[in-house]
Amino acid sequence: MTAAAGPRSLRLRRELRPEDVAAVEGIVRSxxxxxxxxxAVAVELVQESLARGARASGYHFLFAERGGAxxxxxxxxxxxxxxxxxxxxxxxxxxxxxxxxxxxVLMDEAERAVAGAGGRRVYVETSSRPDYAATRSFYESLGYxxxxxxxxxxxxxxxxxxxxxxxx
Amino acid sequence: MTAAAGPRSLRLRRELRPEDVAAVEGIVRSxxxxxxxxxAVAVELVQESLARGARASGYHFLFAERGGAxxxxxxxxxxxxxxxxxxxxxxxxxxxxxxxxxxxVLMDEAERAVAGAGGRRVYVETSSRPDYAATRSFYESLGYxxxxxxxxxxxxxxxxxxxxxxxx
Numbered sequence: 001m002t003a004a005a006g007p008r009s010l011r012l013r014r015e016l017r018p019e020d021v022a023a024v025e026g027i028v029r030s031x032x033x034x035x036x037x038x039x040a041v042a043v044e045l046v047q048e049s050l051a052r053g054a055r056a057s058g059y060h061f062l063f064a065e066r067g068g069a070x071x072x073x074x075x076x077x078x079x080x081x082x083x084x085x086x087x088x089x090x091x092x093x094x095x096x097x098x099x100x101x102x103x104x105v106l107m108d109e110a111e112r113a114v115a116g117a118g119g120r121r122v123y124v125e126t127s128s129r130p131d132y133a134a135t136r137s138f139y140e141s142l143g144y145x146x147x148x149x150x151x152x153x154x155x156x157x158x159x160x161x162x163x164x165x166x167x168x
Numbered sequence: 169m170t171a172a173a174g175p176r177s178l179r180l181r182r183e184l185r186p187e188d189v190a191a192v193e194g195i196v197r198s199x200x201x202x203x204x205x206x207x208a209v210a211v212e213l214v215q216e217s218l219a220r221g222a223r224a225s226g227y228h229f230l231f232a233e234r235g236g237a238x239x240x241x242x243x244x245x246x247x248x249x250x251x252x253x254x255x256x257x258x259x260x261x262x263x264x265x266x267x268x269x270x271x272x273v274l275m276d277e278a279e280r281a282v283a284g285a286g287g288r289r290v291y292v293e294t295s296s297r298p299d300y301a302a303t304r305s306f307y308e309s310l311g312y313x314x315x316x317x318x319x320x321x322x323x324x325x326x327x328x329x330x331x332x333x334x335x336x
Contacts, residue, residue: 041248080209083323121320148316150330152289155251162318 010102011065012109016054020063021046023070030095033131042090045075059089062110064102069094072102074110076122084120091124107142115167122167128159139163178239178270180277181231184222188231189214191238198263201299210258213243227257230278232270240270242278244290252288259292275310283335290335296327307331 021043028034028042049059058080064072072093079085088110093102114122124144126135136146144163153160189211196202196210217227226248232240240261247253256278261270282290292312294303304314312331321328 038249079321081206082321085321123318147318148330150291150315150332153247153250153253162316164318 009066010071010105012105013063013065014061014113016046016049016061018050020061020070020073021050023063024073024092027070027073027092027094028090031092032095042075042092045089049075060113062106062113064093064106066097066102071097072106074106076110076114078117078119079123082121084118086114086117086119086122088122088124103138104142111165111167120166120168122165124163124165125160126163127154128161129157136161136163177234178273179233180273181233182229182281184214184217184229186218188229188238188241189218191231192241192260195238195241195260195262196258199260200263210243210260213257217243228281230274230281232261232274234265234270239265240274242274244278244282246285246287247291250289252286254282254285254287254290256290256292271306272310279333279335288334288336290333292331292333293328294331295322296329297325304329304331 024046025039025043028039034042045057045059046061049057049061051057054060054077058077059075060077062074062076063070073090074088075090076086076088079087088107091103091106091110093106111122122144124139126132126139128149140146140163142165144165146161147164148162150160150162152158192214193207193211196207202210213225213227214229216225217229219225222228222245226245227243228245230242230244231238241258242256243258244254244256247255256275259271259274259278261274279290290312292307294300294307296317308314308331310333312333314329315332316330318328318330320326
């Protein structure tokens, strides 16, 4: 009765739906890694994209579904004033589904979408905190390079690391 | 018949008006330093702040007026997901009014506003291009320190320098 658990059973979806407001909040909250004000930002980007569309809002979404449930998502978009840089704003996978390859599938597909839209550099920002070590290793394992370190950016003792990957 | 030209004859204004859409476009364009897509972004921030307010949009404005004309402006706001970081998104002074101290007055007042709102770190991003050397020197003269260098960020050969200043 158990469905196949590998990434192959995943379905990817690009179009955004009103239900995604709750889905994104649930996914981001399940990780336990974000403060309420950060979760509010994640939700706001969904609302903004629903209200104005991906192009006008600058927020593109990609969802991973398994057995009809939305289990992960990525949010990315072109960087204003950059000719070829895109930001990966958020990537999160429902806590119970982690280590199943969902994040990697989302990253691969987001990079493909960026390259398809003419983007050449994907930027990801994350925290220097010890509890983000797995996140940083995840990006590094996908070919991202830490290019900048902004001390105390998020909060005292919580710096921002900017990773970049050239996609072709 | 000539009015006093020093920064003392400047008036600062915080409230945003519909006329500022055209004023900002004119100021930014007069500098000759920005592409059309960059000018569009500057104008968009004004429209966004007019439509939603400074708090909801996250874009705060400060204008410098001389003899009734708007001759410069700064746009800044709190960084999402940061407890105490603020971005200075734009500062521009009408070309004919440059070297008159307007930029320095705008920066001082913007930093004061940030500190007054509980902000502690002000970030400014600018280009590595040779034609931005005066801009970088300007920030350095005000106590900003170049903390990060993101290669080819804006375009091939056009990197992003991130400056930071701790305000108290």
